[in-house]
Amino acid sequence: MKLFIFLFLLEIHGTMGLTHSLRYFYSSSSGVSNFPEFVAVGLVDDVQMIHYDSNTQKAEFKQQWIEKAAEDDPEYSARQTNRLMNTQQVFKGNIDILKQRFNQTGGVHINQLMYGCEWDDETAEVNGYHQYGYDGEDFISFDLRTESWIAPVMQAVITKHMWDSDRSLSGDLRNYHTQLCPEWLKKYLNYGRSSLMRTELPSVSLLQKSSSSPVTCHATGFYPNRAEMVWRKDGVELHEGVNKGESLTNNDGTFQMSVDLEKSHEGRQTDTKTKTERREECL
Structure with missing residues (x-):
């Protein structure tokens, strides 16, 4: 041969000059049998650290280092669980609204949210994103640069107008994506340094x-x-x-x-x- x-x-x-990320994915469904109605996962640098679903209704830690973070903050686990339980109820209502917007009754439907931030540990540049999807298509997303919402489909225009007029919402999202999210990302990276870095x-x-x-x-x-x-x-x-x-x-x-x-x-x-x-x- x-x-x-x-x-x-x-x-x-x-380990230097990397862009690190903290991402959360939420998914609510209607008409899907043998699957939780709501699922949430959190990832640091694409490594899953936390999981929650409507069946267990409990935030579960997937890495040893996030368990250490919870030990140092005794209220951390309860806060995460309560936050995701509340989000579960919001998403349950949202999917009903979306079905009405799209003039749907039965069938399988999925509403998703992906949000988070990226941080370059060399340049300190930060980028954030907040994007909703419905039935596999983009529904609405937040433009951090202009602090306005982008509606790629007609059914999302009413949501765009409502959220654009809520300046406190825009301010909260700007603060989260440029300040809070990077701070949490750096904290998680510090806890998980031995494995993530x-x-x-x-x-x-x-x-x-x-x-x-x-x-x-x-x-x-x-x-x-x-x-x-x-x-x-x-x-x-x-x-x-x-x-x-x-x-x-x-x-x-x-x-x-x-x-x-x-x-x-x-x-x-x-x-x-x-x-x-x-x-x-x-x-």
């Missing part, structure tokens, strides 16, 4: 099922989930015949990723590098 050496580039950012380098392998099959460069065991894999030939990145796979989570919390190269686009020379200057060869 003829041996080829291919270019593989994996970029893993270190770690860096794990990958092991890399080259796979091919048969001589006519695509060649797969596979990297696994890296953390955080900020990596890029590319094929290059003679120093030029290849795009044609390259199929990039999604980043997947391993059982130990690290990640894996693969990039396929069609047989006709094989190259002859390769190199591997990371931001931490580690070198591997994909052979």
Whole structure:
């Protein structure tokens, strides 16, 4: 079997200069059997830390470090549970309103909210977002720059006018997304530093099922989930015949990723590098 050496580039950012995120996802449903009517999850850097649903009606912690945060703040767990119980009732009413707006009676319907913030630990730049969706489509979102609501569908216009006129709501959202959310994000990062801020380098392998099959460069065991894999030939990145796979989570919390190269686009020379200057060869 003829041996080829291919270019593989994996970029893993270190612990400095990262954009960190705190995100919450709320989802209420109508007409969905064997599933909670309301579910809420919170994530720090895409790692789930908290879960709540209408069946348990209790905020459950998913990481040891968030349990430590709760120990240091005895009222934390109760506050989270009470907040999400109240949100559950609001969303239950919202989905009824939305069904009326869209002239719907029965069927399966889902109302969602995604909100949170991002913080660059090098530039200190902060970005916030607050977006509602209904039945898989955008419904209304808050523009932090203009402090106004954007309504992409006709049924959301009445909500836009109502919320735009509520200046206290706009002020509260501005304060949350630019002040409170980043403060909580930094607090969570401090508690979870040993796991959230770690860096794990990958092991890399080259796979091919048969001589006519695509060649797969596979990297696994890296953390955080900020990596890029590319094929290059003679120093030029290849795009044609390259199929990039999604980043997947391993059982130990690290990640894996693969990039396929069609047989006709094989190259002859390769190199591997990371931001931490580690070198591997994909052979």
